[in-house]
Amino acid sequence: MKIPFHLPRIEEEEIAEVVATLRSGWLTTGAKTKQFEAEFALYVGAKHAVALNSATAALHLALEAIGLQKGDVVLVPTMTFAATAEVVRYFDATPILVDCRESDFNIDLNDACRKADEIVSAGGHLKAIIPVHFGGQAVDMLGVLALAKAYNLKVIEDAAHCCPAFYRENQTMPWKSVGSESDVACYSFYANKCITTGEGGMACTNDDNLADRMRIMALHGISKDAWKRFTAEGSWYYEIVAPGYKYNLTDIASSIGLHQLRKANYFRDLRDRVAKTYARLLAETDLVRPLYINADRVHAWHLYVIRLKLDSLRIDRAVVIEELKAAGVGASVHWIPLHMHPYYRQTYGYQSEDLPIAARVSRENISLPIFPGMKDEEIAYVVDHLLALLEKHRR
Numbered sequence: 001m002k003i004p005f006h007l008p009r010i011e012e013e014e015i016a017e018v019v020a021t022l023r024s025g026w027l028t029t030g031a032k033t034k035q036f037e038a039e040f041a042l043y044v045g046a047k048h049a050v051a052l053n054s055a056t057a058a059l060h061l062a063l064e065a066i067g068l069q070k071g072d073v074v075l076v077p078t079m080t081f082a083a084t085a086e087v088v089r090y091f092d093a094t095p096i097l098v099d100c101r102e103s104d105f106n107i108d109l110n111d112a113c114r115k116a117d118e119i120v121s122a123g124g125h126l127k128a129i130i131p132v133h134f135g136g137q138a139v140d141m142l143g144v145l146a147l148a149k150a151y152n153l154k155v156i157e158d159a160a161h162c163c164p165a166f167y168r169e170n171q172t173m174p175w176k177s178v179g180s181e182s183d184v185a186c187y188s189f190y191a192n193k194c195i196t197t198g199e200g201g202m203a204c205t206n207d208d209n210l211a212d213r214m215r216i217m218a219l220h221g222i223s224k225d226a227w228k229r230f231t232a233e234g235s236w237y238y239e240i241v242a243p244g245y246k247y248n249l250t251d252i253a254s255s256i257g258l259h260q261l262r263k264a265n266y267f268r269d270l271r272d273r274v275a276k277t278y279a280r281l282l283a284e285t286d287l288v289r290p291l292y293i294n295a296d297r298v299h300a301w302h303l304y305v306i307r308l309k310l311d312s313l314r315i316d317r318a319v320v321i322e323e324l325k326a327a328g329v330g331a332s333v334h335w336i337p338l339h340m341h342p343y344y345r346q347t348y349g350y351q352s353e354d355l356p357i358a359a360r361v362s363r364e365n366i367s368l369p370i371f372p373g374m375k376d377e378e379i380a381y382v383v384d385h386l387l388a389l390l391e392k393h394r395r
C-alpha cells in the first residue's frame with residue numbers, strides 16, 4: 001500500500017468551475033477572484049480579503065502595509081516555515097526568534113515577553129509580532145493581543161495552517177475565527193493546505209487603509225481596481241502610486257478556491273476523524289506522545305504531529321522516516337527550527353541551545369499523513385507499521 005503524506009481533494013465542482021473559466025476567455029484576476037475574496041471574507045468574519053498568489057506574498061504585503069522599515073524588529077517563532085521570517089528580511093528588518101511551547105509547538109509568550117523587554121530596553125524599534133498557529137491549532141491569541149498592546153505592536157497572523165480554525169478564551173465565551181482580531185491574517189492555499197488553489201493565499205483585515213495598500217501593492221503599485229482597465233467598464237488610464245509587486249491570484253485558481261472554501265467545514269470534519277482515529281490507535285504505545293489539544297480550540301488539523309520518545313528507542317527520527325518510506329508511508333517533519341538553519345546561525349549567531357525547547361522537540365517530531373478522505377485501513381496501515389518498527393527498535 002502507498003499512502004502519500006497529503007492528497008488534495010479536488011472534486012467535480014472545482015473541475016467544472018475551472019473549465020467554465022477557461023471557456024470564458026478571462027483567466028487572470030477578475031470577477032471569480034473578486035467573488036472568492038468576498039466569500040472568504042464572509043467566511044472568516046473579516047471586512048476585507050485580498051487574494052494573492054501565496055501566503056508568503058500575504059505576509060510580505062502585510063508588513064509593507066504596516067510600514068515595516070529597515071532596522072525595525074519583529075518577533076517571530078523559531079518553530080515555523082522559512083517564509084514567516086524571510087519576509088521580515090525583505091525589508092532589512094530583524095526577526096527575533098522566539099522559542100515554542102513544548103506542549104503544542106506554538107509560540108512561547110513568556111519567551112516573547114522577555115525578548116520584547118530586552119529589545120525595548122536596548123533601544124530597539126519593536127514593530128510587530130507574527131504568531132503562527134502550528135498545525136492548525138490556534139495560539140493563545142488573548143496573550144498575543146495583550147503583549148501587542150503592552151508594546152504597541154502590530155499583529156500579523158501566519159494562519160497558513162488554518163481554514164477553518166477557531167478559539168475561545170474559555171468554555172463560557174463565544175468562538176472566534178482565527179484572523180478575526182489581528183491587524184492582518186495571512187492564509188495559504190498551497191497544494192497540501194486545508195483548502196487549496198494549487199498555489200495561492202489570502203490577506204484578511206478589518207482595516208480599510210491596510211486593505212487598500214495591500215491591493216495596490218499586489219499589482220505593481222497601480223491605482224485601485226487596475227484589473228478593470230481590461231473590462232467593458234474599465235479605462236485604459238491608470239496611475240502607478242508606489243513600486244509594487246506581482247502577487248495577484250488568477251481566476252483559474254480562484255475557481256478552485258470557491259468550491260474548496262464551500263467545503264472547508266466538511267474537509268475539516270474529515271481530517272478531525274483521521275486525527276481522532278490516530279489518537280485512539282496510538283494510545284496503545286508508550287513510545288510516542290501526542291501534542292496537547294486545547295479544549296478551547298477547533299483544530300484545523302492541517303498536520304498530525306507526534307513526538308518520538310527517543311530515550312526509549314535505539315534509532316533516531318531519520319531512521320523512523322526512512323523505514324516508513326520503505327513501507328510506502330509518506331511522513332514529514334515540521335519543522336527544523338529557523339535558528340538551527342545556516343542562514344540564521346551565520347547572520348545572527350544563533351546556537352541550538354539559544355532556543356532549547358524548539359531544539360529538543362525538533363529532533364523528536366514526525367508529521368503523519370492526514371488528508372480529507374483518508375480511509376480507516378490507510379490510517380491503520382500507517383499506525384501498524386509505525387508501532388511495529390518502534391517496537392523493533394525499543395531499547
